[in-house]
Amino acid sequence: MKASLFFLAASTALAAPLESVPPVVRSEVGAFPIAELEAYYNAAYSVKPEEADALHPTISKRQYNGDTFNQLTDGTPCRKVTLIWARGTTQSGNVGEAGSEGPVFFNALASRVGASNLAVQGVDYPANIFGFLAGGDSGGSTTMANLVARAVTQCPSTKIVLSGYSQGGQLVHNAAAKLTAAQTNRISAVLIFGDPFDGQRVGNIPASKVKIICHDGDNICDGGIIITADHRNYEQDAPAAAAFVAGLVA
Incomplete structure (x- = not known):
């Protein structure tokens, strides 16, 4: 009964602010x-x-104007940088809709490292509320770790970037904890927007390679379950995020 009440309360809390918080207009530029x-x-x-x-x-x-990218698994030749991205809860495709955190970040990074040098691979997972409440979908976390393993063997010289938004950030933490020492050494950068696990280590990846971007007023970053406007506008941080990652993969 307590578990049922918890999920009911959590679902109510998550739904309520979505009705009261005005939509955030995303910058298509x-x-x-x-x-x-x-x-x-x-x-x-x-x-x-x-x-x-x-x-x-x-x-x-x-x-990058779509919601699905599989440039590690679709036969695209290996590129200098491979970015493995986990989208946030309820976002579409495997990277989120065009104009959302993922695609905006990809394009900002492509403008710095060169579009032909960047491969983007989304993580296929349910991205539902129950996964978020569980600390990140377990199957998706394993899938992300497996994608790292594939990048390591398939593209020996590529620079691997782990990244995600919201529940996708949980997957980054969980996947990093599953990596071997050799795989961990191949991670060049980690970038998380709106991280529910803000303040925690990302596996054994050195802190110098990690950047977590959390807004003041983002309840998710504070360990809560309320979706505020400050959790829904991280695309504005794409330039700073791209600059950080580019500095580590150049």
Whole structure:
């Protein structure tokens, strides 16, 4: 009975603020690699209006504008950097919708390291509330650790980045704890947005390789279960996150 009451209370607490907190408008501009966006603008303004439409597909193909990416498992050749990403609770696909924390961060990083040098691999897992309440979906945590193992063997020279948002941050912690010493040594950087385990170590990965971004007022980062506006706007931190990671994988 106590367990049932806990889940009922938790579900109610999680649902209530979503109705009372006004939606946060996401910045779509941040979803484009800056250098490519600048080149697109220059080209678009230098041609006749009727010719500008032909340029749209070009910039669209170069941005991470979808909710699913499998560049480690879909046959994409090994790249200099492999970013393994775990999305947050209820987010779509395996990285979250375009304009959300993941894709905006990917594009910010691509603008620094070069799009052709970055491979993004999402973690397939349910991303539901029950996984969050359990401390991170156990199956997803294992899947993330297995993806690291695959990157280590499949791409011996790639720089591996572990990253995630919200429950995805829990998966990063859990997956890191499952890695062998040799696999841990292959992790070049860790970046977590809105981390429910803020303040805890990420496996045995050195603190110098880890950056956790938590906003003041984010109850999830404080160990709570309330979704506030401060937990829903981490895409604004993509430039700083990309700068940190780029500095470790360059």
